[in-house]
Amino acid sequence: MREFLRTVKRYLTWGDYMLIALVLLGALATIPLLHKNADASGRWAIVRLDGQIVHQLSLAKDQEVTVVGPAGETVIQVQGGRVRVLRSPGAQEICMRQGWIHKPGEALICLPNHVTIEIPGDSGIDAISR
Amino acid sequence: MTPYTRSTLPEAWLLARILFAALLALGIVVYVLEGFFPPLVPVPGAKLGLSNIVVLFAMLFLGHGSGILLAIARSILGSFLAGTLFSPGALLSLAGGLVSALVVAFSLKRLRPPLGLVGVSILGAIAHNVTQLVVAYFLFVQVAGLFYYLPFMLILGLISGLITGLIAVYLFERLGRELGLA
Numbered sequence: 001m002r003e004f005l006r007t008v009k010r011y012l013t014w015g016d017y018m019l020i021a022l023v024l025l026g027a028l029a030t031i032p033l034l035h036k037n038a039d040a041s042g043r044w045a046i047v048r049l050d051g052q053i054v055h056q057l058s059l060a061k062d063q064e065v066t067v068v069g070p071a072g073e074t075v076i077q078v079q080g081g082r083v084r085v086l087r088s089p090g091a092q093e094i095c096m097r098q099g100w101i102h103k104p105g106e107a108l109i110c111l112p113n114h115v116t117i118e119i120p121g122d123s124g125i126d127a128i129s130r
Numbered sequence: 131m132t133p134y135t136r137s138t139l140p141e142a143w144l145l146a147r148i149l150f151a152a153l154l155a156l157g158i159v160v161y162v163l164e165g166f167f168p169p170l171v172p173v174p175g176a177k178l179g180l181s182n183i184v185v186l187f188a189m190l191f192l193g194h195g196s197g198i199l200l201a202i203a204r205s206i207l208g209s210f211l212a213g214t215l216f217s218p219g220a221l222l223s224l225a226g227g228l229v230s231a232l233v234v235a236f237s238l239k240r241l242r243p244p245l246g247l248v249g250v251s252i253l254g255a256i257a258h259n260v261t262q263l264v265v266a267y268f269l270f271v272q273v274a275g276l277f278y279y280l281p282f283m284l285i286l287g288l289i290s291g292l293i294t295g296l297i298a299v300y301l302f303e304r305l306g307r308e309l310g311l312a
Contacts (some may be wrong), residue, residue, distance in 0.1 A: 011246065
């Protein structure tokens with residue numbers, strides 16, 4: 001192992017070390033950009049009642065809103081960058097059981113009350129080729 | 131080392147052509163065999179790029195033009211043999227290989243020293259990866275999300291360039307001595 005490392009060291013010039021350090025720095029510098037962009041694309045949740053936009057909720061802010069639909073009150077909660085339906089009328093409680101959503105392209109639908117909650121944007125992946 | 135031409139030394143020129151053909155065959159075999167292995171990391175297009183060692187060798191011993199030509203021919207013939215010719219992946223590989231070869235030729239000429247062969251190899255690998263991203267963006271998926279791959283591509287380029295570069299230096303020392311070329 002030590003022999004191997006000595007050989008490796010002999011093969012590298014000071015310019016090589018500089019380049020390696022530079023690339024590592026560059027990669028580190030672009031990683032936060034990755035997170036920022038990923039968050040920015042899913043920052044909003046659009047709440048619709050009968051297809052009409054009634055709220056645009058920022059996922060960056062923890063909040064609760066109530067939408068009054070034909071069947072009653074639907075309470076929507078935003079917390080820690082995620083959305084869920086806290087309470088909604090309807091026998092099956094489907095939208096409440098869906099739990100939290102946070103990714104672009106995801107949606108919650110409370111059919112009895114005509115309320116939909118959608119995070120706009122596409123999932124970011126169309127295809128993977130190898 | 132200056133490349134041989136037909137006028138200066140006919141035998142040496144012929145030898146250089148034969149060496150080019152042998153290297154091309156070797157490059158294609160390595161390229162195709164490498165494609166058989168499952169990807170080491172789950173990122174599309176992530177490969178070690180072992181056939182770039184052959185390109186580097188051609189650049190050093192036959193001249194930069196030969197190296198670039200070998201990179202192009204390797205990608206086309208390699209994907210032909212692998213059965214992926216005209217597929218998006220083959221196009222990405224060709225673009226990546228070409229730009230990578232150009233970057234390697236440039237850095238051999240202008241950046242060495244301070245860089246050694248390993249540094250040149252790293253630059254080539256990164257050029258290969260970044261080119262694939264850019265081409266994929268313009269030709270296939272216009273999703274900015276594609277560039278979230280950039281940090282991964284930089285790190286993967288660094289690792290694969292480091293490994294292939296070290297293999298290359300070791301190989302060239304031995305080969306150069308055996309063949310009496312260096």
